[in-house]
Amino acid sequence: MERYWEVFLQSFSNFGGxxxxxxxxxxxxxxxxxxxWLIVLSLVVWGLEILFSMEEEPSQDPQxxxxxxxLHVLQLLHLQAGHLHGIL
Amino acid sequence: MxxxxxxxxxxxxxxxxxxxxxxxxxxxxxxLSKFAxxxxxxxxGCAQLLIFVVATDFIQWFTHVMLHRFDWLxxxxxxxxxxxxxxxxxxxxxxxxxxxxxxPMKYIAxxxxxxxxxxxxxxxxxxxxxxxxxxxxxxxxxYGPLKYILNNPVMHLWHHAYHLPEGKQHGINFGISLSIWxxxxxxxxxxxxxxxxxxxxxxxxxFPKTFGSQLFYGFRKEK
Numbered sequence: 293m294e295r296y297w298e299v300f301l302q303s304f305s306n307f308g309g310x311x312x313x314x315x316x317x318x319x320x321x322x323x324x325x326x327x328x329w330l331i332v333l334s335l336v337v338w339g340l341e342i343l344f345s346m347e348e349e350p351s352q353d354p355q356x357x358x359x360x361x362x363l364h365v366l367q368l369l370h371l372q373a374g375h376l377h378g379i380l
Numbered sequence: 381m382x383x384x385x386x387x388x389x390x391x392x393x394x395x396x397x398x399x400x401x402x403x404x405x406x407x408x409x410x411x412l413s414k415f416a417x418x419x420x421x422x423x424x425g426c427a428q429l430l431i432f433v434v435a436t437d438f439i440q441w442f443t444h445v446m447l448h449r450f451d452w453l454x455x456x457x458x459x460x461x462x463x464x465x466x467x468x469x470x471x472x473x474x475x476x477x478x479x480x481x482x483x484p485m486k487y488i489a490x491x492x493x494x495x496x497x498x499x500x501x502x503x504x505x506x507x508x509x510x511x512x513x514x515x516x517x518x519x520x521x522x523y524g525p526l527k528y529i530l531n532n533p534v535m536h537l538w539h540h541a542y543h544l545p546e547g548k549q550h551g552i553n554f555g556i557s558l559s560i561w562x563x564x565x566x567x568x569x570x571x572x573x574x575x576x577x578x579x580x581x582x583x584x585x586x587f588p589k590t591f592g593s594q595l596f597y598g599f600r601k602e603k
Contacts, residue, residue, distance in 0.1 A: 295402070296399050296402060296403070299395075299398050299399055299402050300395045300398070300399050301395075302398075303394045303395035303398045303399075304394075304395060306394075307394040307395075323502075324502040326505070326509075329506055329509065330509065333509060333510055333513055334468055334469070334513065337468040337510075337513045337514060337517050338468055340517060340519055341467065341468065341517050341518050341519055344519050344520070344521075345518055345519070
């Protein structure tokens, strides 16, 4: 049981350190970096969404559109890295 | 504040999955490879990756079907379905309990194909995240004939539809990265080809809107 507790506690520092190293480009190899991949990907897809929106008419309410996308960016910050855990 | 909360939460997941992994190993005597149905370690790298993709994607598809099929699981999954218009960020809006279901399932899949993750698996994860982002994007895109293999924005838009086709009340288009499972198991449907459809589920109007209330949604019976 103690081993489980140790693993549990270590996970915090290990993962915290890992995310920090990703943010600061200290991971090896450099191209396996989910943090920045998500940021770049989101910007690209967001750009595509703005350029090729599925709705035929542009949003009736440009301010609402902007707020909507800003909210998405905020959500991205909250929710990014959902894929980081697990069987990596 | 939100960001910290999420980082905090992610760390909890990490701890959870590490402990689960250890419990798995303890339970089965450390050597997971004996549960393998096939041993892919001797195959060339790209074949390993292909099998890895097919196996992990299928088990996630299956888990996703279960999230819709059982009411207590659906309560958690509703957080993801509470988006009213598509946008890439919807991809990552989901209840943290979903990780608790997906992670062990993926672990089982990996166990069955030899108990290890191929070295080049990061490519798979990169592509899977990209497909997932595009699936939730508000873009009219089907990838042509590849639509029978790859999940795509139009197909996934219908997964989020409020009004489901008759006889499909438990949902349609459950695909994660691959759409092939839905075509195989006849859970596919794209009733019409334009983007103007209502999204969500019955009761969406009264679904909690704030982060905090969504965080703990699903644990109590809602009145």
